[in-house]
Amino acid sequence: METHATQKVEEKLFQNRYRVDAGRPHIRIKDAELCTHQCSQKQCTVCCPAGCYTQEGNGKVVLITDGCMECGTCRIVCDEHRNLDWEWPRGGFGILFKFG
Amino acid sequence: MAEKFDVIVVGAGMAGNAAAYTCAKAGLSVLQLERGETPGSKNVQGAILYADAIEKIIPDFRDDAPLERHLIEQRVWILDDDSCVGSTYRSEEFNRRPYNRYTIIRAHFDQWFSKKVQHAGAMVICEATVEELLLDGKRVIGVRTDRKGGEIHADCVILADGANSVLARKAGFRPELDPKDMALAVKEIHFLPQETIESRFSIGEDEGVVIEMAGKVTAGMMGTAFLYTNKESITLGVGCMLSDFKRQTVTPYELLDRMKRHPAIAPLIEGSDMKEYAAHLIPEGGYDAVPQVYGDGWLIAGDAGQFVNGLHREGSNLAMTTGMLAAQTVIELKAAGKACTAPNLSAYKAKLDDSFVMKDLKKYRRAPAIFHKNPQFFTTYPELLSKAAQTLIRVDGVDKRTKERQIRQTFVARRSWWGLISDAFKFWRAVESK
Known part of the structure; x- marks a missing residue:
């Protein structure tokens, strides 16, 4: 019955307008080892609505903030480890909603 | 400076x-x-x-x-996987100036x-x-x-x-925000010709429809979904509590795509151009989270x-x-x-x-905690409602008394008599004033 395949999140984000602050990500993982070894759930990889967090085969969590919609989900769901340095992008950078 | x-x-x-x-x-x-x-x-x-x-x-x-459209019709839908039970309120009262709500x-x-x-x-x-x-x-x-x-x-x-x-x-x-107090909503805006929107929703120029949804559309999580008509576009989205998102494995965008594939929703956005995908947090902790x-x-x-x-x-x-x-x-x-x-x-x-701000938040003070503790309101009941409607409406030679008994038995089997009474009480407590 379901004929449409699920759209990749990249295809959705492609519709959005961004001004990326190259080389200055506004979110950073504080301690990558902690994600790899001490966080079993890695819920950032599920909950981030832009799919910014991906888990590699060796358990490492990779963060690429380019598609970030600045919602704050990742920071709040990381409540057991508080392993993110989370700031707003510099003024004028980041997502620029056309419609919102 | x-x-x-x-x-x-x-x-x-x-x-x-x-x-x-x-x-x-x-x-x-x-x-x-x-x-x-x-x-x-x-x-x-x-x-x-x-x-x-x-x-x-x-x-x-x-x-x-x-302003996009003034709203003349409000639908509330309870969604199962491939059905929807709902209510519609449409009134000419909402078509008289000054209008009350707009998209x-x-x-x-x-x-x-x-x-x-x-x-x-x-x-x-x-x-x-x-x-x-x-x-x-x-x-x-x-x-x-x-x-x-x-x-x-x-x-x-x-x-x-x-x-x-x-x-x-x-x-x-x-302090830092608590996942149980915040909902994550994702939404898309879909463009369609104005006439298409007006014919699909049976509305005139500037008139609009809002559809609020609950049920399987949130995949068992505490949350709701919506669809609003703009002049030349439709926005639709779904939001669930972060504490629930954390506990499961469906991504927000997959949840949104499932919603778009629902047989009650897909025809409404058929042939549209998606022009933006957005996400945002909504503080839903209520009175105690202020x-x-x-x-x-x-x-x-x-x-x-x-x-x-x-x-x-x-x-x-x-x-x-x-x-x-x-x-x-x-x-x-x-x-x-x-x-x-x-x-x-x-x-x-x-x-x-x-003001109405704190009075309303206080009135529903108990609601967040009650809904957090009772996921059946977002899972079991939508399913039961849909099955009940299905049983009642389908004409298949079974007499009505038997059909009613079947429905009653399904409800009791899923929730027990005590469960049903206690759920009714909990629901009442959640929405009734203190």
């Missing part, structure tokens, strides 16, 4: 604009700082505008505000609102992220932005910096103060009202020659308590 203002407003959303406008209109010197390229470029909402709240701030807003597109509306703020005399600076509050002991004396010479002073800072409430958290005025909202030299308004009535899908009107009340508090202190100390600014809390 040794500049000093009466008031600095952080953020140009509904709360910030309401606050800046009200202060500027009263003759205070106002600086409003917005991190987006333009006001609205960081803001996300469904979006429905409640006329009452904006009317109290800008009475003639209808003259030139960018809007925030990026457009916020730019309009900001022009009003600027005309009222406020200085609005965009592309300026406020990094932190300037403190003198416990007293807020200004803000530090990421611009050159970014320290600016004010007698009072109104924090309308949105759901994440970053500044109050950094200053230690409140933080300290005033202190020496500062006030919190809008989403930053958790002012959202989740059950009634109201937020922007609470944002505008709290922004306005925050502004009025400062205006009154200024007029009386009083300083913006915590005891003096506590008048803001009294105004909030006296």
